[in-house]
Amino acid sequence: MKKTSIDWCDSTWNPVTGCLNGCEYCYARRIAERFGLDYTPKLGDPGMEGASKYDSEKGLDTMLELEKPYKRQGNGKVEPYPMAFYPTFHRYRLNDYMKKKGRNIFVCSMADLFGSWVPDSWIQEVFKACEKAPQHNYLFLTKNPKRYYELYKKDKGLLPAGGNMWYGFSITNNSYDGWYTDARLIFASIEPILEPIEIPIVDWVIVGAETGRRKNKVIPKREWIERIVEDCCKYNIPLFMKSSLAEIWEEPLIQEYPESFELF
Numbered sequence: 150m151k152k153t154s155i156d157w158c159d160s161t162w163n164p165v166t167g168c169l170n171g172c173e174y175c176y177a178r179r180i181a182e183r184f185g186l187d188y189t190p191k192l193g194d195p196g197m198e199g200a201s202k203y204d205s206e207k208g209l210d211t212m213l214e215l216e217k218p219y220k221r222q223g224n225g226k227v228e229p230y231p232m233a234f235y236p237t238f239h240r241y242r243l244n245d246y247m248k249k250k251g252r253n254i255f256v257c258s259m260a261d262l263f264g265s266w267v268p269d270s271w272i273q274e275v276f277k278a279c280e281k282a283p284q285h286n287y288l289f290l291t292k293n294p295k296r297y298y299e300l301y302k303k304d305k306g307l308l309p310a311g312g313n314m315w316y317g318f319s320i321t322n323n324s325y326d327g328w329y330t331d332a333r334l335i336f337a338s339i340e341p342i343l344e345p346i347e348i349p350i351v352d353w354v355i356v357g358a359e360t361g362r363r364k365n366k367v368i369p370k371r372e373w374i375e376r377i378v379e380d381c382c383k384y385n386i387p388l389f390m391k392s393s394l395a396e397i398w399e400e401p402l403i404q405e406y407p408e409s410f411e412l413f
Contacts, residue, residue, distance in 0.1 A: 357391030
């Protein structure tokens with residue numbers, strides 16, 4: 150069933166790719182730029198039939214909506230990141246998991262679906278696709294959790310509740326804004342951990358070290374991890390350690406899931 154190297158999920162699903170957060174340690178940017186094109190497609194190019202630019206209120210001219218896969222000029226190869234790491238809505242991917250057996254899906258692992266630049270309409274189309282395939286657990290992750298609350302304030306129905314919808318926010322240090330409301334399942338992803346963290350009270354905590362070969366890569370200290378373990382035990386929060394911590398922890402990794410989280 151497992152279709153990804155990400156420890157805590159079975160599959161990734163990317164109806165939206167690209168991000169404008171600009172994190173220097175971002176693995177997704179490295180992947181998109183590595184496997185992206187050596188040129189930028191333009192509207193009207195072969196393979197761009199049906200594509201359109203999204204008229205962003207923020208004045209961005211790089212946001213693209215694709216109705217079908219873009220195929221590289223010359224060999225017809227489908228390109229997953231034709232716009233590299235610029236925000237792109239791959240509308241043709243919305244039904245990818247419609248008829249698949251249940252699995253735990255990390256939604257938009259190659260984007261921040263709740264970034265301030267992403268239009269509500271893109272988010273709502275992704276939610277509607279989730280609702281059509283309720284056999285899966287959907288896990289969302291953002292550096293902008295206030296967007297969850299903004300949607301919730303507009304209309305509680307804009308942020309679907311239910312046991313298969315998990316809303317996560319990413320933490321790297323103690324400067325974070327959490328988001329909480331009743332009837333929503335919340336998790337925190339502390340990755341990469343860059344300093345000692347005081348964990349938020351959530352339904353699940355994931356923690357991992359920075360990967361890759363960045364020049365100023367931060368190697369977490371064991372005592373940082375011990376503190377998280379102690380806090381999770383204190384507040385009865387299930388904890389999942391990513392495999393990137395194996396050499397630092399030097400013991401069997403703690404890899405817990407919430408009781409309500411269905412394992413397929």
